Amino acid sequence: MYISKKEIQVSYADTDMMGIIYHANYLKWFELGRTQLIEDVGYSYAEMEKSGYCAPVLKIEITYKKPIRYGERVMVETWIEENHGLKTTYGYHVVNGEGDLCAFGTTRHAVVRKDNFKPVQFMKYFPGWFQKYEEIKKK
Amino acid sequence: MYISKKEIQVSYADTDMMGIIYHANYLKWFELGRTQLIEDVGYSYAEMEKSGYCAPVLKIEITYKKPIRYGERVMVETWIEENHGLKTTYGYHVVNGEGDLCAFGTTRHAVVRKDNFKPVQFMKYFPGWFQKYEEIKKK
Amino acid sequence: MYISKKEIQVSYADTDMMGIIYHANYLKWFELGRTQLIEDVGYSYAEMEKSGYCAPVLKIEITYKKPIRYGERVMVETWIEENHGLKTTYGYHVVNGEGDLCAFGTTRHAVVRKDNFKPVQFMKYFPGWFQKYEEIKKK
Amino acid sequence: MYISKKEIQVSYADTDMMGIIYHANYLKWFELGRTQLIEDVGYSYAEMEKSGYCAPVLKIEITYKKPIRYGERVMVETWIEENHGLKTTYGYHVVNGEGDLCAFGTTRHAVVRKDNFKPVQFMKYFPGWFQKYEEIKKK
Numbered sequence: 001m002y003i004s005k006k007e008i009q010v011s012y013a014d015t016d017m018m019g020i021i022y023h024a025n026y027l028k029w030f031e032l033g034r035t036q037l038i039e040d041v042g043y044s045y046a047e048m049e050k051s052g053y054c055a056p057v058l059k060i061e062i063t064y065k066k067p068i069r070y071g072e073r074v075m076v077e078t079w080i081e082e083n084h085g086l087k088t089t090y091g092y093h094v095v096n097g098e099g100d101l102c103a104f105g106t107t108r109h110a111v112v113r114k115d116n117f118k119p120v121q122f123m124k125y126f127p128g129w130f131q132k133y134e135e136i137k138k139k
Numbered sequence: 140m141y142i143s144k145k146e147i148q149v150s151y152a153d154t155d156m157m158g159i160i161y162h163a164n165y166l167k168w169f170e171l172g173r174t175q176l177i178e179d180v181g182y183s184y185a186e187m188e189k190s191g192y193c194a195p196v197l198k199i200e201i202t203y204k205k206p207i208r209y210g211e212r213v214m215v216e217t218w219i220e221e222n223h224g225l226k227t228t229y230g231y232h233v234v235n236g237e238g239d240l241c242a243f244g245t246t247r248h249a250v251v252r253k254d255n256f257k258p259v260q261f262m263k264y265f266p267g268w269f270q271k272y273e274e275i276k277k278k
Numbered sequence: 279m280y281i282s283k284k285e286i287q288v289s290y291a292d293t294d295m296m297g298i299i300y301h302a303n304y305l306k307w308f309e310l311g312r313t314q315l316i317e318d319v320g321y322s323y324a325e326m327e328k329s330g331y332c333a334p335v336l337k338i339e340i341t342y343k344k345p346i347r348y349g350e351r352v353m354v355e356t357w358i359e360e361n362h363g364l365k366t367t368y369g370y371h372v373v374n375g376e377g378d379l380c381a382f383g384t385t386r387h388a389v390v391r392k393d394n395f396k397p398v399q400f401m402k403y404f405p406g407w408f409q410k411y412e413e414i415k416k417k
Numbered sequence: 418m419y420i421s422k423k424e425i426q427v428s429y430a431d432t433d434m435m436g437i438i439y440h441a442n443y444l445k446w447f448e449l450g451r452t453q454l455i456e457d458v459g460y461s462y463a464e465m466e467k468s469g470y471c472a473p474v475l476k477i478e479i480t481y482k483k484p485i486r487y488g489e490r491v492m493v494e495t496w497i498e499e500n501h502g503l504k505t506t507y508g509y510h511v512v513n514g515e516g517d518l519c520a521f522g523t524t525r526h527a528v529v530r531k532d533n534f535k536p537v538q539f540m541k542y543f544p545g546w547f548q549k550y551e552e553i554k555k556k
Contacts (some may be wrong), residue, residue, distance in 0.1 A: 009426045012452070012462075013302060013445045015295035017188070017348055018253065022291050023196040024166035028430045031163075035429070045429075046488030049156070056206065057162040063198045067256060070295055071463030114157065117206060148287045151313070151323075152306045152439050156432035156487055163430060167291045174290070184290075185349030209434055210324030295466070296531065301474040302448075305441035327434070334484065335440040341476045345534060392435070395484060 001079055002136035004037035008074040020067035026103055027060065030092050033076035034107070037090070041132045048111075053125065055109040056117070058087065062105030066096070073097035080137035081106055085123040088133060140218055141275035143176035147213040159206035165242055166199065169231050172215035173246070176229070180271045187250075192264065194248040195256070197226065201244030205235070212236035219276035220245055224262040227272060279357055280414035282315035286352040298345035304381055305338065308370050311354035312385070315368070319410045326389075331403065333387040334395070336365065340383030344374070351375030358415035359384055363401040366411065418496055419553035421454035425491040437484035443520055444477065447509050450493035451524070454507070458549045465528075470542065472526040473534070475504065479522030483513070490514030497554035498523055502540040505550060 008029050016022040038045050048055065068074060074096060081091035087110055094103040111122045123130040147168050155161040177184050187194065207213060213235060220230035226249055233242040250261045262269040286307050294300040316323050326333065346352060352374060359369035365388055372381040389400045401408040425446050433439040455462050465472065485491060491513060498508035504527055511520040528539045540547040 009449060011445050012294060012448055013300050016290060017293035017295065017297045018193050018195065019295045020195070023199070024163045024170075024291060027163035027166070028428050031429055032426060044488070049487075054157050056157060056159070057203055059200075059202045060162070061198075061200050064196055067195065070466075071461070148310060150306050151309055151433060152441060154434035155429055156434065156436045158434045161430050167289050170290055171287060183349070188348075209327075210322070296471050296473060298473070301477070302441045302444035305444070309441075332435050334435065334437070335481055337478075337480045338440070339476075339478050342474055345473065 001138045002037075002041070004033065004040045004078045006033045006036040006076045006078070008032060008076055010068070010070060010072065010074050012070055015070050018067075020069055023064060026062060026064075026094060026105075029074065029076050029094060030062075030078075030090070030105065030107055033078035033092055034090050036076075037078040037080075041129075041136065043129050043132070048126070049114065052114050053111050053120065054114050055088075055111050057107050058110055059108040060105065062103060064103045066100055066102040068094070068096055068102050074102075080133045083130070083133040083137045085121050086110055086119060088122060091138065140277045141176075141180070143172065143179045143217045145172045145175040145215045145217070147171060147215055149207070149209060149211065149213050151209055154209050157206075159208055162203060165201060165203075165233060165244075168213065168215050168233060169201075169217075169229070169244065169246055172217035172231055173229050175215075176217040176219075180268075180275065182265075182268050182271070187265070188253065191253050192250050192259065193253050194227075194250050196246050197249055198247040199244065201242060203242045205239055205241040207233070207235055207241050213241075219272045222269070222272040222276045224260050225249055225258060227261060230277065279416045280315075280319070282311065282318045282356045284311045284314040284354045284356070286310060286354055288346070288348060288350065288352050290348055293348050296345075298347055301342060304340060304342075304372060304383075307352065307354050307372060308340075308356075308368070308383065308385055311356035311370055312368050315356040315358075319407075319414060321404075321407050321410070326404070327392065330392050331389050331398065332392050333366075333389050335385050336388055337386040338383065340381060342381045344378055344380040346372070346374055346380050352380075358411045361408070361411040361415045363399050364388055364397060366400060369416065418555045419454075419458070421450065421457045421495045423450045423453040423493045423495070425449060425493055427485070427487060427489065427491050429487055432487050435484075437486055440481060443479060443481075443511060443522075446491065446493050446511060447479075447495075447507070447522065447524055450495035450509055451507050453493075454495040454497075458546075458553065460543075460546050460549070465543070466531065469531050470528050470537065471531050472505075472528050474524050475527055476525040477522065479520060481520045483517055483519040485511070485513055485519050491519075497550045500547070500550040500554045502538050503527055503536060505539060508555065
């Protein structure tokens with residue numbers, strides 16, 4: 001299984017009045033992690049969109065273990081949890097500068113046409129990309 | 140079971156280049172729905188914080204069924220899915236102006252001290268509030 | 279001069295670790311105020327976009343007088359500060375529940391084609407809307 | 418004059434349905450640029466807050482010259498535009514991967530006590546930091 005690593009730019013804007021990172025902002029970090037994994041294996045989400053397709057989120061699960069504060073280093077580790085013809089699930093670990101697992105989760109995606117949001121077969125429309133995910137996915 | 144209803148102010152800022160609402164923003168809507176439910180039953184999250192406690196998110200699940208576009212009306216329906224001494228789970232429906240169920244999910248929370256994030260018994264520290272949730276929760 | 283009033287849904291997500299609303303979020307409130315003014319005079323920004331045009335921000339000025347905290351009521355007052363053939367400037371007051379002026383500012387906009395971002399004459403492409411702004415603008 | 422350079426992580430979350438970066442998000446980039454400049458000269462905003470002070474924004478001006486799209490590289494250049502005993506103004510350039518100036522602006526800040534938001538003399542409470550700004554500021 002290949003695990004992509006992405007260091008995150010944590011912004012003061014991401015904090016809330018509890019003095020920690022607001023929970024919804026972790027989903028932006030998942031997005032950055034996912035985008036990095038795609039680049040690591042030689043593809044580009046921006047290029048997918050230019051070709052008329054996009055990959056909206058169908059389902060998210062996230063568990064928060066330890067709050068993250070402004071000034072901490074944050075790393076997102078991303079892998080392919082599952083890969084099917086119509087749906088791909090990414091797995092994530094959010095790790096702080098001490099190596100503590102602060103949160104973990106998954107996001108499930110489909111590939112759809114940008115103009116009508118109708119799902120298409122990832123396997124058929126992006127065969128090289130799909131095949132790459134087969135190779136690196138969690139066994 | 141009591142269901143709180145909250146109409147959401149959808150902002151252009153919440154959209155993304157797919158032309159739909161960016162998925163992480165639904166979590167802000169869940170927050171607004173949850174806050175409304177709390178007010179509906181006579182309490183105030185802001186007052187909880189002033190008294191030295193807060194209720195961070197422990198776990199989120201959300202499933203997206205239908206994209207929401209700028210200009211659509213959005214309603215969040217919120218209820219108490221589960222209520223235990225240490226953890227409360229809220230349930231949510233996101234509904235558009237045509238009454239379509241666009242997304243649904245849950246968020247699980249604990250009550251903790253603001254100064255050290257140590258969990259406390261919701262039941263014991265906010266007994267009236269806890270009891271109210273017992274009355275209105277999903278049976 | 280017509281002044282539109284819009285009550286804002288303040289979210290916990292909008293706070294930062296100073297315990298106040300993060301400054302960039304006021305720009306989202308300006309957006310909500312501006313959208314309300316447009317609706318008040320009988321038009322719709324969403325409809326402008328459907329017809330192939332949009333109105334990006336060219337310039338912003340904002341002065342912060344008093345911090346706003348979670349739990350406070352927030353009202354945005356919006357008016358037409360200037361209106362020219364190519365550029366329209368909106369003026370804003372951000373007022374809390376006690377009526378204190380917490381921030382004020384302006385945003386300048388042009389109307390452009392969505393496909394190439396080339397500016398067009400607001401006066402010529404949306405003559406009724408432009409005329410309405412002439413009537414209600416600051417004298 | 419010293420100019421700090423910071424490459425920005427542009428997120429899909431930052432886009433809007435115009436297909437460009439939503440204007441308010443540039444202010445988060447200004448924040449990242451400012452934080453980098455502070456680190457470049459040997460200080461830390463996070464440490465300022467730990468010592469009981471913070472530096473809220475008093476005034477912002479920003480002019481947008483050219484839209485930025487997802488997938489573009491973004492660099493923020495930050496410098497000290499003005500530095501007085503009570504107020505410091507940072508200047509910013511937002512530059513894309515082709516070196517185009519896409520936006521520019523300023524933010525003015527005061528140092529205040531975190532507990533009551535009363536302004537204090539930056540010069541007096543952080544003399545080394547203030548002196549450093551005197552050396553690197555725009556002449």
